[in-house]
Structure formats: structure tokens, C-alpha cells
Amino acid sequence: NAGVTQTPKFRILKIGQSMTLQCTQDMNHNYMYWYRQDPGMGLKLIYYSVGAGITDKGEVPNGYNVSRSTTEDFPLRLELAAPSQTSVYFCASSPSGAGLGYTFGSGTRLTVV
Amino acid sequence: DAKTTQPNSMESNEEEPVHLPCNHSTISGTDYIHWYRQLPSQGPEYVIHGLTSNVNNRMASLAIAEDRKSSTLILHRATLRDAAVYYCILRDSIIQGAQKLVFGQGTRLTINP
Numbered sequence: 001n002a003g004v005t006q007t008p009k010f011r012i013l014k015i016g017q018s019m020t021l022q023c024t025q026d027m028n029h030n031y032m033y034w035y036r037q038d039p040g041m042g043l044k045l046i047y048y049s050v051g052a053g054i055t056d057k058g059e060v061p062n063g064y065n066v067s068r069s070t071t072e073d074f075p076l077r078l079e080l081a082a083p084s085q086t087s088v089y090f091c092a093s094s095p096s097g098a099g100l101g102y103t104f105g106s107g108t109r110l111t112v113v
Numbered sequence: 114d115a116k117t118t119q120p121n122s123m124e125s126n127e128e129e130p131v132h133l134p135c136n137h138s139t140i141s142g143t144d145y146i147h148w149y150r151q152l153p154s155q156g157p158e159y160v161i162h163g164l165t166s167n168v169n170n171r172m173a174s175l176a177i178a179e180d181r182k183s184s185t186l187i188l189h190r191a192t193l194r195d196a197a198v199y200y201c202i203l204r205d206s207i208i209q210g211a212q213k214l215v216f217g218q219g220t221r222l223t224i225n226p
Contacts, residue, residue: 035216042200042216043157058213090156101147102214104156 002026006091006105013081013112021076021108023091031094032074033102034058034066036087043090049074081112117201122221125191133186133220135201140181145204147214148175148186150197157200157216160186196224 007022025032030051035043035058045058049068063085065077074093078085088109092102118136125131137146148160161168161175163184168175174187188195200219 033213042218045213045215048213059215092156101159101162102149102157104158107156 004091004093004103004105006089006108008108009106010109011111013078013110015081015083015112017081018077018079019081019110021078021089021091021110023074023076023105024072025074025091025093025103026072027093027095027103028071029093029103030071030096032068033092033094034064034074034076035090035092036060036085037090037107038087046076046089078110083112086110086112117203117217119199119201119217119220121218122223124223124225126225127193128190131188131191131195131222131224133188133199133201133222134183135185136183137201137203138182140203146175146177146181146184147202147204148173149200149202149214149216150195151200151219152194152197160199191222191224193224193226196222198222 004025033048034046036046037043044060046060046064047058047066049055052068052071055066055068068074088107090107091105094102145162145164147162149157150160151157161170161173163175163177176185198219198221200216202214
């Protein structure tokens with residue numbers, strides 16, 4: 001049971017480059033989330049999805065895009081990378097139903113230089 | 114949005130109980146209290162959650178005050194592997210059934226051998 005799988009684990013981007021952070025879950029969870037965590041800080045929600053074809057903005061969506069074509073996959077796209085996007089990115093999923101917990105991936109550490 | 118207040122850091126000794134406090138004076142009647150922890154260089158991990166009654170699982174216990182304005186995560190016998198940042202989180206809001214967990218700064222727990 002893999003849970004939530006994120007790739008890549010590490011990446012260095014140059015300013016202005018683009019990339020896609022991949023996230024896949026095998027638990028058939030309807031809800032998926034992308035968070036970022038800056039050094040010494042808590043997690044901030046970027047985007048979330050309540051099911052295939054449905055996404056919505058979180059607290060810090062600027063500079064990012066998402067899509068949800070299947071239940072399993074929730075990729076996060078960075079267009080025109082900026083140094084302010086240097087962070088650790090976590091994908092998470094949860095089943096439907098109030099009070100149920102999230103399962104997080106192990107994270108992608110992104111550096112923009 | 115309901116907020117939580119936790120001490121920035123706590124320290125305890127191995128094999129002793131640890132009581133991690135959390136204040137949430139603006140909690141609403143339908144907010145669940147969630148606890149997650151984040152080990153170094155890992156994604157957050159679900160620990161426990163509750164609504165009104167005290168809860169126990171294999172990892173910890175959650176004691177909820179009668180007025181629900183505070184709660185305490187109890188680690189009955191801390192080990193070195195319990196050293197982590199512990200987050201007390203109220204379920205933010207429900208949109209189409211999704212739980213948007215809002216992370217604060219958490220409590221950094223140090224365990225002394």
C-alpha cells in the first residue's frame with residue numbers, strides 16, 4: 001500500500017523555468033491537497049480538489065496551477081518559477097466524511113535559483 | 114476561522130509522559146480537533162482527532178475540555194522517535210465536503226535520552 005507518492009523528491013529550477021510536481025494516491029480518496037512549507041514555518045494550502053474535474057484555490061495559489069483528470073492523480077504546475085517558490089511541497093489526500101484524517105506524501109524539495 | 118494556540122516548544126525525558134496543550138477558544142460546535150506531527154524531513158503524520166469525548170489510539174490520547182476551548186495531546190511514554198513538531202488543528206471549513214486543515218506553527222517537542 002503506497003499511500004501518497006510524490007515525485008521528484010528534489011529539484012533545482014532556474015528562474016523562469018516551469019515544472020510539474022507529480023502526486024498519486026492509491027487509496028481511492030476523493031479529496032486531494034497541495035501544501036507548501038517554507039523553512040521553520042507551518043504548511044500553507046495552495047490548491048485542493050474534491051474530486052476528478054473539480055479544483056479550487058487555497059491560501060497561496062498565485063504562481064501555481066492544478067488539474068485533476070483522475071481520482072488518483074493531482075499534479076501541481078509551476079509556471080515561470082521565482083525564488084519565492086523555493087519551498088518544500090507536500091501533497092495529501094483524505095477520504096470524504098467529516099473528521100477523517102489526511103495522508104501526506106514525503107514531499108518535494110524545490111529550489112529556484 | 115477558528116484558531117489554535119500552542120507553546121512554541123516543549124522538552125521532556127524519554128519514557129516519561131508528555132502533555133501537549135492547545136487552546137482553541139473560538140472553536141465552533143462542529144469543529145473537530147485534529148493532531149498531526151511532523152518528524153524531521155518528513156511530511157505530517159495523522160496522530161488523533163476528536164469532537165467532544167476523550168479519544169485513545171495506539172499512538173496517543175486526546176483529552177478535550179468540557180467546554181471544548183482547550184485540549185491536550187498525551188503521549189503516555191515518550192521515546193526518542195516522538196521528537197517532532199506537533200500541530201493542533203481545527204477543521205477549517207467544509208466546502209463540498211472537503212476538510213481544509215489550516216496549520217499553525219505547532220509545538221516543537223524535544224525528547225532527552
